[in-house]
Amino acid sequence: MIVAGEALLGPDLAHAPGAALRLDGDAIAAIASIAAIDTGASGTAGPRRLVMPALANAHDHARPLSLTSFGAAFLPLETWLPRSILATPPEPYLAAAAPLARAARAGCAAVMVHYTRPSGAMPLLDEAGEVARAARDVGVRLAFALAVRDIHPLVYGPEEEVLAGLPAALRREIEAAFLRPGMPPHAYIALTEAIAAAIEGPTVSVQFGPAGVQWCSRPLLEAIAERSAATGRRVHMHLLETRYQRDWARREFPQGIVTYLREIGLLSPRLTLAHATYADEAERAMIAEAGATIVTNFSSNLHLRSGLGPIREARAQGCRVCVGLDGLAFDEDDDMLREMRLVQAVHGPWGFDGPDDRRRFLVEIVAAGRAALGAPGDGALAPGAPADLLVLDLDALDRDAILPVAPLDLVFARATAAHVREVVVAGRRIVAEGRVTGLDLPAAEAELRARYRASVPHHPLLRAWPRYEAALRDWYARRIGCG
Incomplete structure (x- = not known):
């Protein structure tokens, strides 16, 4: 060719x-x-x-359609996440193929799928296989990380404080939707490695995917750190995305949350940290020293009202930085080219400083993005x-x-x-x-819309939502910045 x-x-x-x-x-x-x-x-x-x-989308969740269409526009993450249950995939292949095809259409060769909301239509091992099949049909390189969480299903604290004020019927709805036993550390590691054995190949890799420190117990994080060090398998997780997570981290980790990650051996060149919106100067220095990677998700942070993030400062401190869409591009169209431009425009140098920064930025985010996803090479176009x-x-x-x-x-x-x-x-x-050559994207999206239109208006969460959202808002309003 x-x-x-x-x-x-x-x-x-x-x-x-x-x-x-x-x-x-x-x-x-x-x-x-x-x-x-x-x-x-x-x-x-x-x-x-x-x-x-070609570009790399270094942090995404392969959401089938925009969450705005499910009534989640401009909700903060802490209420946006429970609302996203409405967009649970109707089946895994179609639900993954559509966003992967949109990524391809926008110039991405590689995509990280941090798989946070399985369809539940089949065993997780089989579901991961369907996501990999979708990636191979579309043709993108896939990094797959099955997300895991075993604490804080409702808020960053005891769920009873939220549930206690709800009427009994609504409480039962919320408990049925969100309160499920967490996966033991040994079972999660075994499942991740079984997924890797089943789906890895020349264009598919598998990583560990702890959802974030605020959602993972210390035994779970420490087990993942130990196994990653023993096997070399990469780890992909969220870090300090919102100010509410920052506030929680100050309480739980007086020595510092990034210090804790370093203490258990998780902070290493194998680690990718999505967002890091509220990582302070000392934390960024530790991330840079360890050779870990930060994925900025600029438009997602705007949609979820999370903040801008210190990406200019992180780059200046020597952090490896790349770009992800997080399923929330500025125009909700998965346009990685626009996202790349927005990130550099906001976080690049001002005035006469750094006249060649755009060139350096593109080289950096392609190379760091590919490395974070386990894709070969640095992306530069050269023989071999x-x-x-x-x-x-x-x-x-x-x-x-x-x-x-x-x-x-x-x-x-x-x-x-x-x-x-x-x-x-x-x-x-x-x-x-x-x-896209490997998928009829318009037909796939039309099918997804038809399925959601038939099911979502009857979802039980809609009845519980006004009281539940109010309880969540009240919980965070009473705690942010206290203590």
């Missing part, structure tokens, strides 16, 4: 005005000028294309590198064509998923002419 056009090549994204990349199997076999390679073109001028490294690449419509990007403009400037000024023409992963063209 030959992919030709203007290109951003190598570790420095050097601009090659006319490049032809020859792909052989799952690797880039050679790169030469278009003139030096017979591309099979007819000789007539065709549309201008920009070939660049994995054949993962993104092709944009350069004519549309350079819509005014008044003066020559550097392609990288056009990407950061205005690129969106609408500009994506092709995505190639491991030598396979998974997006062609802007359409």
